[in-house]
Amino acid sequence: MGATKTDEYTESQILVATLAKAIGHPARVAIIEYLMKVDSCICGDIVDVLPLAQPTVSRHLKELKNAGLIRGNVIGNSICYCIDKNAVDTLQTYFAGLIHTISIKDKTCC
Amino acid sequence: MGATKTDEYTESQILVATLAKAIGHPARVAIIEYLMKVDSCICGDIVDVLPLAQPTVSRHLKELKNAGLIRGNVIGNSICYCIDKNAVDTLQTYFAGLIHTISIKDKTCC
DNA sequence: TTTTAATATAGCAATATTACGATAAAGGTT
DNA sequence: AACCTTTATCGTAATATTGCTATATTAAAA
Structure with missing residues (x-):
């Protein structure tokens, strides 16, 4: 298998799982933290901060x-990314x- | 591939990613919520609450x-599970x- | 001791994820 | 137009995850 039985859970459970799963990778944690570190949003150069290839x-x-x-907002030929506060x-x-x-x-039992 | 480059991130990033990843599945969210719903810890019957086979x-x-x-604490032939508050x-x-x-x-940019 | 109950593990198949190089697409720049 | 920059997508390969059945394990109960 490998496919999750999504039909069997509540909307809320799936939402929380989806958001948590997205953060469940160090590269994505690093991306979030980088977006936090810079003021407002950031266009470009996310690639330069991570130890990963551009794709x-x-x-x-x-x-x-x-x-x-x-x-992500398109600004010219680059994209401006920022965090969605609602999700956090x-x-x-x-x-x-x-x-x-x-x-x-x-x-007291544990 | 499929394997994460864990060497390239901070301890903190890996910790957050690991915890978030664990919650990143609706079945595990449901387990957490069930552990919350009952008083203190719960021994057994987690299987009955989920739409999944015991294994x-x-x-x-x-x-x-x-x-x-x-x-998880072994109590007789069953196991008593409870949430680790520190992780949450x-x-x-x-x-x-x-x-x-x-x-x-x-x-203001987005 | 045999049985029953609860949980874990092994083994397997299907799908998902991670990552890369190559390439495409789309917008600036000269 | 020709070029560069930025980001996305394609194709591919390796590994991870999810889920099952079957089986093992362990401890209580009969």
Whole structure:
């Protein structure tokens, strides 16, 4: 197989999984962090920061975009990428909710 | 290929990617949520909640465990699983940091 | 001790992911 | 127009992931 049974889960579960999966690669974490480091958005030079060939970086960017974590605006012959705050908010809120639930539950058994 | 160039990234990037990757599947999100829903830890019956065969669930649990997101304590002939709060904290803190950085940066370009 | 219950592992097949080089596409520049 | 720069796509190969059935393991229960 190798194909996930997506029909069997809730929208929310699939959304969280999709966003998390997009971040689930160090190159994409590095891309996100680079987008954070520079002011506002960044056009070009993402390739120069990563230890990967240009087509590979392009593919990682595409996956981040498909998952909704970044947006890309065409500016002339280059593309301006920036993070989609909503997507990060979704993840942050989700994990904050988990932590809150953990905190109010009895956890003495482990 | 298919193998990630892990040598080229920081410890932090690999940690975040590893944790995020572990959550990057709806079945594992469902497992996490089930562990949250019940009080404290849960022994057994995770298999009954998922639309997957027992060995497949076992494999997902193993991956969550390898990533450090859950712990498993052997209790008799069953295993008591619970979430590792530290791992969730790591993710929550990370995304909160991202959001903070996004908020203080100029984002007028996109 | 035999059986039952719970979980893990082995082995397999299908699909997905990662990565590269080569090439295409599309917009500037000269 | 000819060229350069930037990014995307194609084609390919290697590896990883997902999921199953069958089987092993381990411990409690009968």
